[in-house]
Structures are given as C-alpha cells and as structure tokens.
Amino acid sequence: MSAPAGWEMVIGLEVHCQLKTRTKLFCACPNRYGADPNTLVCPVCLGLPGALPVLNRTAFELAIRTGLALGCEVAAETKFDRKNYFYPDLSKGYQISQFDRPLNRRGALAIDAPGGKMTVGITRAHLEEDAGKLIHADGEEAGGFSFVDFNRCGVPLVEIVSEPDMRTPEEAYAYLMALKSLLEYVEVSDCDMEKGSLRCDANISIRRPGAPFGTRTEIKNLNSFKAVAKAIEHEAHRHAGILEAGGRIEQMTLTWDAVAEKTLPLRSKEDAHDYRYFPEPDLVPVTAPADLQDRIRAALPEPPAARRERYVRELGLPPYDAGVLTADKAVAELFDRLRAEGLPPKVASNWVMSRLLAVLNDRKLGPAIFLPKVTRIADIAKALEAKTITNQVAGELLAWVLDSVETETVAARIASLGLAQVSDAGALEAIVREVVARNPKIVADYRGGKPSAVQALVGQVMKDTKGKANATVARELLLKVLG
Numbered sequence: 001m002s003a004p005a006g007w008e009m010v011i012g013l014e015v016h017c018q019l020k021t022r023t024k025l026f027c028a029c030p031n032r033y034g035a036d037p038n039t040l041v042c043p044v045c046l047g048l049p050g051a052l053p054v055l056n057r058t059a060f061e062l063a064i065r066t067g068l069a070l071g072c073e074v075a076a077e078t079k080f081d082r083k084n085y086f087y088p089d090l091s092k093g094y095q096i097s098q099f100d101r102p103l104n105r106r107g108a109l110a111i112d113a114p115g116g117k118m119t120v121g122i123t124r125a126h127l128e129e130d131a132g133k134l135i136h137a138d139g140e141e142a143g144g145f146s147f148v149d150f151n152r153c154g155v156p157l158v159e160i161v162s163e164p165d166m167r168t169p170e171e172a173y174a175y176l177m178a179l180k181s182l183l184e185y186v187e188v189s190d191c192d193m194e195k196g197s198l199r200c201d202a203n204i205s206i207r208r209p210g211a212p213f214g215t216r217t218e219i220k221n222l223n224s225f226k227a228v229a230k231a232i233e234h235e236a237h238r239h240a241g242i243l244e245a246g247g248r249i250e251q252m253t254l255t256w257d258a259v260a261e262k263t264l265p266l267r268s269k270e271d272a273h274d275y276r277y278f279p280e281p282d283l284v285p286v287t288a289p290a291d292l293q294d295r296i297r298a299a300l301p302e303p304p305a306a307r308r309e310r311y312v313r314e315l316g317l318p319p320y321d322a323g324v325l326t327a328d329k330a331v332a333e334l335f336d337r338l339r340a341e342g343l344p345p346k347v348a349s350n351w352v353m354s355r356l357l358a359v360l361n362d363r364k365l366g367p368a369i370f371l372p373k374v375t376r377i378a379d380i381a382k383a384l385e386a387k388t389i390t391n392q393v394a395g396e397l398l399a400w401v402l403d404s405v406e407t408e409t410v411a412a413r414i415a416s417l418g419l420a421q422v423s424d425a426g427a428l429e430a431i432v433r434e435v436v437a438r439n440p441k442i443v444a445d446y447r448g449g450k451p452s453a454v455q456a457l458v459g460q461v462m463k464d465t466k467g468k469a470n471a472t473v474a475r476e477l478l479l480k481v482l483g
C-alpha cells in the first residue's frame with residue numbers, strides 16, 4: 001500500500017461496536033442475532049407513539065467498561081440526545097444517541113504499527129442505539145422490492161471515534177486489530193464482523209506534509225479490516241487526482257464497492273446541525289458516580305497488552321510469541337490451557353503458533369474447537385518432547401485427535417498402532433541395509449561426491465517405517481553402512 005507521491009494521508013476511524021447484553025438498550029426485546037425478521041420488536045424500539053424508553057443498566061455499565069479499557073475519562077453525568085434523520089430502517093425517524101456530553105472522552109489506544117509502537121487518541125466513545133437493516137433482495141420473487149428488518153433497532157452500540165492520528169492504511173489496520181482485540185478481552189462485544197457486531201467507517205483526507213488538514217470524506221459499508229485499508233488507499237489516490245488537476249475535494253459520504261474495489265458517492269456530507277440534535281425528553285440525565293466507576297475498573301479483565309507483558313516477564317516468552325498468542329483472547333486461553341496440562345511455556349507456544357494456528361487457518365475455524373481436546377493435544381506434545389514419537393507421527397496424531405470423537409488416550413493410540421519412535425539401532429539397521437540395496441543410483445550419487453543424496457535415503461527409511469524411525473539414528477546408520 002502506498003500514499004500518492006508527495007502527499008500524506010490523515011485517517012480517523014469510527015467504530016460501532018454492539019454490546020453483549022441480553023436485551024436492547026431501551027426496551028426488553030432480546031438482543032439476539034439471526035431471529036426471523038421483525039420478531040424481536042415492541043412499541044419502544046419501533047418508536048410507536050406514547051412508548052417510553054428505559055435505559056438498560058448492563059449496557060450503560062458495559063459502555064463505561066469500554067471507556068475505562070480505552071483509558072477514557074468517564075463523565076460523572078451524561079445525557080442522551082435525539083439525532084433526527086429519515087431512513088427506511090429507522091421507523092422512529094430519530095436515533096437516540098449522545099451529542100455534546102458523551103459518556104467517555106479523551107482516551108488512547110497503544111498499537112503495534114508497521115513503523116513501530118504508536119498511540120492513537122480516542123476522541124470519544126458514546127452510547128447509542130442501532131438502527132434496523134434493509135435487505136435488498138435480488139431475483140424474480142423479490143420483484144424489485146427491498147425489505148426491512150427492525151430486529152436490530154435499539155440494540156446497544158458504543159461508537160468509538162478516534163483522533164485523526166493515523167497516516168497509513170497499515171496503521172488504520174493495526175488500530176482496528178488492536179481495538180477488536182481489546183473489546184474481546186474486556187468482554188463487551190463478540191466483535192463478530194460477519195454478524196455486524198463490529199462496523200467501521202473511515203474518514204480520510206490528504207495534505208502536503210506539514211500543511212493543515214485537507215477536506216475529508218467519509219467511507220461507509222466497510223465490512224472487513226482489509227476493506228478499510230484498501231478503501232483508504234483508493235480514496236487517497238482519488239483525492240490526489242482531483243487536487244493535482246486543480247480541483248477541490250467535496251466533503252461527502254461514500255460507500256465502498258468491494259467488488260469493483262472503488263469508492264462511490266452516497267450523499268453529500270451532513271454536518272451535526274443537519275441532524276437537529278436535541279436532548280432526549282423521555283430520558284433523564286444519568287450519573288456514573290465514582291464508586292460505580294471504581295467497581296467496574298476493579299472488575300476489568302486483563303487487557304491484551306498487560307497479558308503480553310506478563311507472558312514475556314513471567315513465562316520468559318520472546319515478545320514475538322507473546323504478541324501472536326495474545327492478539328486473540330481465545331488463542332491466549334488455549335495457550336494457558338495447554339500450560340495447565342503441564343507443557344513448558346515455549347513448548348506450548350510452539351504448538352499453538354506452528355501447528356494449531358495453521359490448522360485454524362486451513363479449516364477456517366476458531367480456537368474454541370481445540371478446548372475439549374486440549375488434554376490429548378498436550379499428551380502428543382509431551383510424547384514428542386520425550387522423543388517417544390517422531391515429528392511426523394505427532395502431526396498424524398494431531399489430525400486424528402481433531403477429526404475423531406473417540407476418547408482413546410494418546411498413549412493407548414501410540415501403543416495400539418505401534419506408533420512409537422524406533423531409535424534402536426539394531427531394529428533400524430536391517431531396514432537401512434534394505435534401503436541401501438534397493439537404491440543403487442542414489443548410493444552412487446552419494447559416493448560420487450554428492451553428500452546431500454543421503455537425505456533421500458533417510459526419506460526412504462522414514463517411508464518404510466511409516467514415519468516412526470528416529471531420523472537422527474537412521475542418518476547415522478546410513479553413513480556407517482555407506483562407509
């Protein structure tokens with residue numbers, strides 16, 4: 001990714017994060033994804049005349065927890081405001097949000113960007129309700145209609161607004177990764193982007209280095225962090241093209257077309273005054289007294305940065321390992337479970353990083369699938385450490401553990417299938433002689449001055465023993481037999 005030559009990007013991000021509550025922000029409807037359309041609604045979240053909102057205490061506390069995790073100042077007293085606008089997925093004609101007295105402000109998030117560690121300022125993190133969802137169906141049966149599902153109306157959101165502190169798409173990406181990780185760690189949201197629990201809008205402008213900020217545009221509908229980075233880069237080049245041709249950037253809102261990989265104008269940008277914000281008359285101001293904040297702070301789960309440092313300090317892991325293991329809370333839990341099974345930290349770390357994460361990538365699964373199998377995975381790792389089995393057999397056993405629902409122990413499996421490593425020179429020598437006799441060409445290569453040819457013979461021994469031979473012993477024997 002690169003900036004247009006001679007220009008610097010200025011990037012700020014707005015992240016909407018759905019809070020993990022049982023019910024919606026102002027009514028008792030369930031906050032649940034995936035129900036049949038328009039089954040989780042009531043007069044309050046539909047905004048029917050006379051319905052009155054009541055604040056969800058858990059949502060309020062989770063929003064404070066989010067603010068504290070981001071190092072924000074939490075307002076002792078906060079209030080709600082109506083943001084008025086029309087859209088078919090918002091039957092009320094307004095959204096209850098927070099305007100001039102947000103719950104949290106002035107925080108910071110430390111990130112690991114490609115250029116090194118940096119801090120991104122958090123302008124504010126306020127509480128608001130989500131809108132519904134439009135479904136633009138294609139196909140004959142839809143008859144050109146769009147559908148609306150109000151189930152999401154009133155789901156609690158925290159909107160986290162960053163300062164325009166990022167200068168490259170990579171920094172924006174690193175910020176989003178760090179933010180998602182933090183929100184997962186402090187258990188305020190499941191952050192499932194496919195379900196829309198975490199959504200991002202990007203604000204971007206460009207300037208000559210050192211010059212004042214340029215006019216910004218806002219990109220919406222970014223459904224993955226990679227899309228955010230791509231859209232920012234595309235938009236920066238679009239700005240540069242206009243400015244270099246003597247044009248002017250118009251403040252507007254755009255959408256990202258992920259297929260064509262370009263931004264398309266959505267509407268001219270509205271300013272705050274266009275929304276005619278006014279204090280929500282149906283809700284009283286709320287206080288977050290110091291003792292409530294203290295209680296929430298005391299119960300704040302360990303954030304990823306602290307866990308990363310603890311892994312380095314207490315377990316002696318290299319910082320790189322600690323970073324990989326703590327990026328995703330579920331991966332860190334898996335690592336801790338393997339250690340609890342008696343694996344030394346570095347062994348557990350190697351297993352997670354070099355084997356288990358590879359399986360997850362291949363199979364597109366989450367780390368939770370390993371949890372019921374963690375004892376047997378640790379047993380394989382121990383057998384490999386003790387040189388009871390070879391590396392190849394360890395891989396096969398891991399695949400067996402993942403794909404079977406059997407409860408046979410690893411030790412029983414090794415015994416019943418005879419998978420134990422063969423290190424006994426006496427037992428291997430006959431096989432080695434056999435392999436030498438069967439491969440005269442490779443032997444000739446070796447004797448003709450190509451020492452690496454011996455590796456092909458080791459491979460043959462491994463094959464003949466179904467991966468059970470101790471490769472070091474096999475190699476020594478081969479060298480001896482070959483003279």
Ligand SMILES: [Zn+2]
Nearest residue numbers: 027029042045
């Ligand atoms: Zn409702």
